Amino acid sequence: MNDYHILVVDDEEDLCEILKFNLENEGYRVDTANSAEEALRMDLSSYHLLLLDVMMGEISGFKMVSLLKKEKKTAQIPIIFITAKDTENDTVTGFNLGADDYISKPFSLREVVARVKAVLRRTQQEETERKPELLVYKTLTVDIAKKKVSIDGNETPLTKKEFEILLLLLQNKGRVFSREDILARVWSNEVYVLDRTIDVNITRLRKKIGIYGKCIVTRLGYGYCFESE
Structure with missing residues (x-):
């Protein structure tokens, strides 16, 4: 499919x-x-x-x-x-x-x-x-060019990896990405990264984006996706 x-x-x-x-x-x-x-x-x-x-x-x-x-x-x-x-x-x-x-x-x-x-x-x-410069979900805004995330107009500081994970999931709402997918797309050619690294970054990201953290859903046995409320 x-x-x-x-x-x-x-x-x-x-x-x-x-x-x-x-x-x-x-x-x-x-x-x-x-x-x-x-x-x-x-x-x-x-x-x-x-x-x-x-x-x-x-x-x-x-x-x-x-x-x-x-x-x-x-x-x-x-x-x-x-x-x-x-x-x-x-x-x-x-x-x-x-x-x-x-x-x-x-x-x-x-x-x-x-x-x-x-x-x-x-x-x-x-x-x-013609990729957009801004990705917007309700009051969550991702400025792709400036690499910034804001909620209700207030900037939410993210690490580079957290930003890239959020961007990947938000650009593909509803699509499930396995840990391997995320590693390949976000960590790319970096030599040695544990699957646990993904989980840690996801956990931090959920906390940082507040009410939108629950939109990052775990699909047991499959991976993660961003689901609209």
Whole structure:
């Protein structure tokens, strides 16, 4: 299972299930909705990619995307249209709305999977190139450029390792990192570091960040993650 979460929106339930099955076989987490109205009631900001049919009920795929692009929290979600409408005007409309790709029915499942991989790879690269200078979770702020952490506007002094652990976990909320993962990413090529070192730094970090310490959760047998309250 990888970290990508995909939503398939199509009024053909069978097609939704087929796409869900094949994308899950590729390791993606996949949800489905059978109308734009149903999809708009969901937390769309949690998805890394939307696969949308164009012709759906009262709210078309085009209209749904125009609504998403107006909202800051959903404006950057990659969109792939999947539709029987394959005229040049429809394709141009889709791309003008901000779609990342456009697949015409009938299509091969291999093609869909390949297009999904390509869009996710491209958008991930773009996100990496425009990494934010600030990471904010409620009143906890991590200034990546200045290497500072503040809570309610007050600076919280952290050691270099504590800062890097917090940054790693906060940048990947919900993802569990084993001690080995943290050692490799934070301590890198340092010759000899005990697993216990991770636990000690985590314990200190939890105390220093106060009420947010409980967000750093231990997954017994697996490692640590930052979970939203």
